[in-house]
Amino acid sequence: xxxxxxxxxxxxxxxxxxxxxxxxxxxxxxxxxxxxxxxxxxxxxxxxxxxxxxxxxxxxxxxxxxxxxxxxxxxxxxxxxxxxxxxxxxxxxxxxxxxxxxxxxxxxxxxxxxxxxxxxxxxxxxxxxxxxxxxxxxxxxxxxxxxxxxxxxxxxxxxxxxxxxxxxxxxxxxxxxxxxxxxxxxxxxxxxxxxxxxxxxxxxxxxxxxxxxxxxxxxxxxxxxxxxxxxxxxxxxxxxxxxxxxxxxxxxxxxxxxxxxxxxxxxxxxxxxxxxxxxxxxxxxxxxxxxxxxxxxxxxxxxxxxxxxxxxxxxxxxxxxxxxxxxxxxxxxxxxxxxxxxxxxxxxxxxxxxxxxxxxxxxxxx
Amino acid sequence: xxxxxxxxxxxxxxxxxxxxxxxxxxxxxxxxxxxxxxxxxxxxxxxxxxxxxxxxxxxxxxxxxxxxxxxxxxxxxxxxxxxxxxxxxxxxxxxxxxxxxxxxxxxxxxxxxxxxxxxxxxxxxxxxxxxxxxxxxxxxxxxxxxxxxxxxxxxxxxxxxxxxxxxxxxxxxxxxxxxxxxxxxxxxxxxxxxxxxxxxxxxxxxxxxxxxxxxxxxxxxxxxxxxxxxxxxxxxxxxxxxxxxxxxxxxxxxxxxxxxxxxxxxxxxxxxxxxxxxxxxxxxxxxxxxxxxxxxxxxxxxxxxxxxxxxxxxxxxxxxxxxx
Numbered sequence: 001x002x003x004x005x006x007x008x009x010x011x012x013x014x015x016x017x018x019x020x021x022x023x024x025x026x027x028x029x030x031x032x033x034x035x036x037x038x039x040x041x042x043x044x045x046x047x048x049x050x051x052x053x054x055x056x057x058x059x060x061x062x063x064x065x066x067x068x069x070x071x072x073x074x075x076x077x078x079x080x081x082x083x084x085x086x087x088x089x090x091x092x093x094x095x096x097x098x099x100x101x102x103x104x105x106x107x108x109x110x111x112x113x114x115x116x117x118x119x120x121x122x123x124x125x126x127x128x129x130x131x132x133x134x135x136x137x138x139x140x141x142x143x144x145x146x147x148x149x150x151x152x153x154x155x156x157x158x159x160x161x162x163x164x165x166x167x168x169x170x171x172x173x174x175x176x177x178x179x180x181x182x183x184x185x186x187x188x189x190x191x192x193x194x195x196x197x198x199x200x201x202x203x204x205x206x207x208x209x210x211x212x213x214x215x216x217x218x219x220x221x222x223x224x225x226x227x228x229x230x231x232x233x234x235x236x237x238x239x240x241x242x243x244x245x246x247x248x249x250x251x252x253x254x255x256x257x258x259x260x261x262x263x264x265x266x267x268x269x270x271x272x273x274x275x276x277x278x279x280x281x282x283x284x285x286x287x288x289x290x291x292x293x294x295x296x297x298x299x300x301x302x303x304x305x306x307x308x309x310x311x312x313x314x315x316x317x318x319x320x321x322x323x324x325x326x327x328x329x330x331x332x333x334x335x336x337x338x339x340x341x342x343x344x345x346x347x348x349x350x351x352x353x354x355x356x357x358x359x360x361x362x363x364x365x366x
Numbered sequence: 367x368x369x370x371x372x373x374x375x376x377x378x379x380x381x382x383x384x385x386x387x388x389x390x391x392x393x394x395x396x397x398x399x400x401x402x403x404x405x406x407x408x409x410x411x412x413x414x415x416x417x418x419x420x421x422x423x424x425x426x427x428x429x430x431x432x433x434x435x436x437x438x439x440x441x442x443x444x445x446x447x448x449x450x451x452x453x454x455x456x457x458x459x460x461x462x463x464x465x466x467x468x469x470x471x472x473x474x475x476x477x478x479x480x481x482x483x484x485x486x487x488x489x490x491x492x493x494x495x496x497x498x499x500x501x502x503x504x505x506x507x508x509x510x511x512x513x514x515x516x517x518x519x520x521x522x523x524x525x526x527x528x529x530x531x532x533x534x535x536x537x538x539x540x541x542x543x544x545x546x547x548x549x550x551x552x553x554x555x556x557x558x559x560x561x562x563x564x565x566x567x568x569x570x571x572x573x574x575x576x577x578x579x580x581x582x583x584x585x586x587x588x589x590x591x592x593x594x595x596x597x598x599x600x601x602x603x604x605x606x607x608x609x610x611x612x613x614x615x616x617x618x619x620x621x622x623x624x625x626x627x628x629x630x631x632x633x634x635x636x637x638x639x640x641x642x643x644x645x646x647x648x649x650x651x652x653x654x655x656x657x658x659x660x661x662x663x664x665x666x667x668x669x670x671x672x673x674x675x676x677x678x679x680x681x682x683x684x685x686x687x688x689x690x
Contacts, residue, residue: 030472034479082459141669142678144406144459145615148608149662156659164653291463327479334471338464346450346461 006359010352016296016303016344018351020310023339030335036328041321048320049313055320057188057202063312064204064269067211069290070308071218072263074299078222079255080235085132085147086263087287088154089125093264095161096124097271098176098278102166105180113182118210118268125264126257128154133256137249143256151287159280166278176278185273205273207265214262215301221258231255263287285334292337295345311337371512375519377636382520382528383594385632387412387586389531391610392617392624393538394582400542400619401575402555402681406462407447408583409607410469415440415587417473420487420598421480423494429592432494436591437584443469444580445573452572455685466607474600485600487591496525496593527589532625534582539621551575555679558686568686586610612665619678631661 031038049059069086076083100117108116132146159174166176186194188204222228234241234251241248270282293311297303318333343350391408398405418439423432443465450456450464474485481487504522507514542548550571554561558568590606591598613631617623638657645651 030475034475082457084459084463135666135670139670141666141671144404145611146666146669148406149612149666152605152608152662153659153666156655156662160653160655163655288463288467291460292467295460327482329474329478329485331471331474331478331485334467335475336471338466338468338471341460341467342446342450342464346456346458346464347454349454349456 006363007356010355010359011298012303014355015348015351016298018355019296019344019348020340022343023336026339027332027336030332034327036325041325041328044321044324045314045317047317048324049317053200054202055316057200057204058316058319059309059312060188060208061202061204061269061274061312062315063308064208064211065266065286066289066293066308066311067215067305068265068269069263069286070293070297070304071214071301072259073290073294074297074301074304075218075222075231075262076255076259077294077299078235079231079251080238081136081252081255081259082144083129083147083256083259083263084144084291085129085150085260085287086266086290087283087285088147088151089128089260089263090266090283090287091154091158092128093121093125093267094271094278094282095158096120096264097267098166098179101179101183101272102176105183108182110182114185114272117183117272118265121264121267122261123264125262125267126260129256129260129263130253133253136256137252143252162278162280174280179271179276183272184276185268187273203274205269207269207273210265210268212305214265215305218262219301227254263290289337291345292341295348296340372515373640375515377633377640379520379523380636380639381629381633382524383632384635385628386528386531387589387594387606388610388613388628388631389535389625390527390582390586390589391607392613392628393534393621394579394586395611395614396538396542396619396621396624397551397575397582398579399614399682400555400679401551401572402558402679402684402686403447403451403572403576404458404462404683405447405579406459406611407443407465407469407607408579408586408610409603409605410462410466411440411443411580411583412587412590412603412607413466413469413473413601414443415584416591416602417477417487417587417598418584419588420490420591421477423592424488424490424597427494429490429494429496432592433585433588436588437581440584440587441577441580444576444583448573448576451685452569452576455687458683458685470601473598477598477600487598490592490596494592495596496527496589498523498525499529525593527585527593530585531589535621535625542621547574552679555681558681562686562688568688572686583607609661612661615678616661616665616668634658634660 028038031041048055050056069090072086072089073083097117097120100113100120104116105113128150132143132150135141135146136143162174162176167174168177185205185207187201188206188208189199189201191206192199222232230241230246231251231254233244233246234248238248266283266286271278275282289311293304293307297305297307314333314336315330318330321332322329391412395405395408415436419432419436422435423429426432447461447465450461451458477485477487501522504518508518542552550561550566554568554571561571562568590602595602609631613624613627617627634657638654641652641657642654
């Protein structure tokens, strides 16, 4: 085998596998420390995630969110940008969805209303990413710091709007009034029934299709269009990109707008698909999980899809675990997520260098 | 007038209490980032510190042992950050994010397994906490108009960690600007190659900086769990690590301005708490969320170059590769 093929095999297959394995070894140790049989826990987890139709529905519903935020982080990564702001972009996108659904819901037909609401999610998410992008490209501030700050700004803004603008008097939790009937996406059950197939009731809705379409679109954009090529060039080497006549500033804007729009689709799945009203903190955790998904998926749409499925299964299985074993909560999944970010992100070079050496020697001898 | 004075003193008093953890964490970030290592993980290190402090204090009954374990736990996470960023030249932001998420998950999982209280630790009694210290003559002078209140309410009656945090500001300044170690630490954040050429190990300097950051975050965590509060509660840092990061940037990576940034952000927080639900003439209901968001907003505006210019350490975030 050639060295390049080996390298590809290494980074596409071997390294992610090793990274997950290491994360799982540490999870096993954690389970032993808190006195839980890891084998039993794993069985409950897998059974909960894939064992029955409703469980699968939940797994894929979480997967949908993770695909959106994973793609958001991945596309920014390709331009050399680290978008930590998915959390805030998804939150603000919820504002866009709610304004359309509550404002226009009573007089627009669903076939016009739903696309408008989805567009609003993308536009609001993109707009919230556009400010840090502009500040990075034209004012020299660092995107990591500004997107972190924008997460907190989004949280404050949304609490303010929910309490002062959207909330109904006499409600316990700050939430908007319910969206009109016309502003709800087909659940997977309804969608399947249209084909005469029965599927158990679950929060899974046709946002999943949107997520899969996004995967394909991101792949086509990054590897089959001129803009995608320019974006990857800036990510690989901004200096060279300038010599090639590419304007890195515009690419920063482009990458972040797309990233924000993708993160914004979380609001479509959550608000149009499941909650049918604007609620406090519907975005919690998905933005950060997107970082883990993108890192594990090696920033490739197929990888993101698989990693999102893994995280979806962990989320749903983790909920089942918390239900079966009272001394455990879904926070175990947060630990696993942290371990995966650590091993496949921060410590990605730990295995790579020795493995590369080993594989090269192996290739030379063969 | 007297009323206004009293409420001003009380607000400033609260400001000192809220600023303390920010100050510890921002100074932690100062050491780390001046050596060239980005520290997004302040939040996570504070959180494990808080958890360790509350756990050990409640089990052993000794608040000092709690503080020690808070520092140990926080330094362990700091070393993990160093291992990833210095030894393996990993992405420093990714490592910080991992540390925050790990800390948030681990503290709840372990807390739940050990104490069965929904991720909290048992409430601490007063002798398991850092309690208020009354400065000499505070009670005697309390009745003196203006000055009395200033001394007895504002300056006296804080726990030892508050005084320590403020004492650390001149100490950090001295270490960074008046010692050989400080000079080297600042140099390694600006131009690691020059430091390396002079025969000083970049890695060892950066490790020391990261460990100092761990120690200081341990203090911040212990303060949250065993001084300001009397137990660990899940995610009790609630963004204070990021607020400290904002203060560090707002202060343009310098010790004395950090003091003022932390006091300003602490003051905004104290004011927001005081104005909750208050209606002011001419303004109406005070938008508390706006006041709470101001530190982040100010930092963004500063970073955008609208208030002076923030010059981060030149080599920040760049792993050092020794030429062969």
